[in-house]
Amino acid sequence: MAGSPFVGVPLIDIKALDKKIQGEIETAVLRVLNSGQAIMGPDVEAFEKGISRYCGTNYGVSCNSGSDALLLALHAMGIGPGDEVILPPFTFFATAGAVCRTGATPVFADIDPVTFNIDPAQIENKITSRTKAIIPVHLFGQCAEMETIWGIADRHNLLVLEDAAQSLAAEYQGKRSGNLGAMACLSFYPTKNLGAFGEGGMVVTNDEEWAAKLRCLRVHGMEPRYYHKYMGWNARMDAIQAAICMAKLPYLDSWVKKRQEAAARYDFLLSEECLGFFLKKPAVAAKRLHAFNQYVVRVAGDERDALVSHLRSEKIGCEIYYPWPLHLQECLQFLGYGAGDFPATEKACAEVLALPIFPEITMEQQRRVIASCASYFRKSASKAA
């Protein structure tokens, strides 16, 4: 059936990836089942060491999800009511949700339309005497413009917290994401570059005191047992998830390389089909290694939603990350933002489209994706004529 237009392409194929190392994952899972240690323990510790070594940081504190990693990091930094944290409005909700849940106020700064990451030029005029931190989100697997952000943070004495949920293995100036700020938050949600078979997250940092506070916070702020020093909660990681992630970690670099190759093939196919005008390919900024957790194009004109319907009708997986900006979300209306406040973000929300990408995606599958896009634009052009 290869090459048939009736064969769909999934947005992400988690099973295709796992099959190759199925034996290793099964061995790891069985070892945990037989160990009797369900939560935390040696597998979790080994995974924390593995990830912190991978990121080049001194400490890794695992937790239950990327969302909890953000919340733990903000709490460890002492951020709370009365504080302000600057972040982009074009990100997954968790980045802003975590800030709100500490009692602090998220303050949005618009994005750079080329990289989709926070635009450093928009940050400085958002800083007040209450600002405590900046959260650059390395969206889709590409690092934000850190050099400028470091300068701003230095001048104003602010902490930099990386939201690296989508950027494990990405690099900036030869340094891995995770080691580009005071702390970084990672997610092992199944669609991320290193996915658990369930939930998982981690905070990585070089600061020993913060690492100790993070470890305490994730067990109800308890130290010693049944004496509670901080207002913590249960954010512990399951041993099975850590063992699965650890079994996958040696393959991470080769998987990211395959993601980059797949991205290059999409770039080629878009040119080959002369679709460059309709679908603007993602840009890789200077001094970056883009980990391509997502391959996100911009769809010209008002065609995006009709293209999505067409692709779905042909069983081509695609997704919109993200269709509605954070400053216009219902639960964030109390912040007082309105439509038009962040034009680059609002335009991105109307135009972006993520195409299927995962390490095992084949040229044949990618040809089907691009052929389906091409057939849409042919139809749409003939309708207009």
Ligand SMILES: *Cc1c(COP(=O)(O)O)cnc(C)c1O
């Ligand atoms: C996935 C993601 C998170 C949250 O991670 P979970 O593990 O799903 O809680 C936070 N920020 C960004 C940018 C993400 O993509």
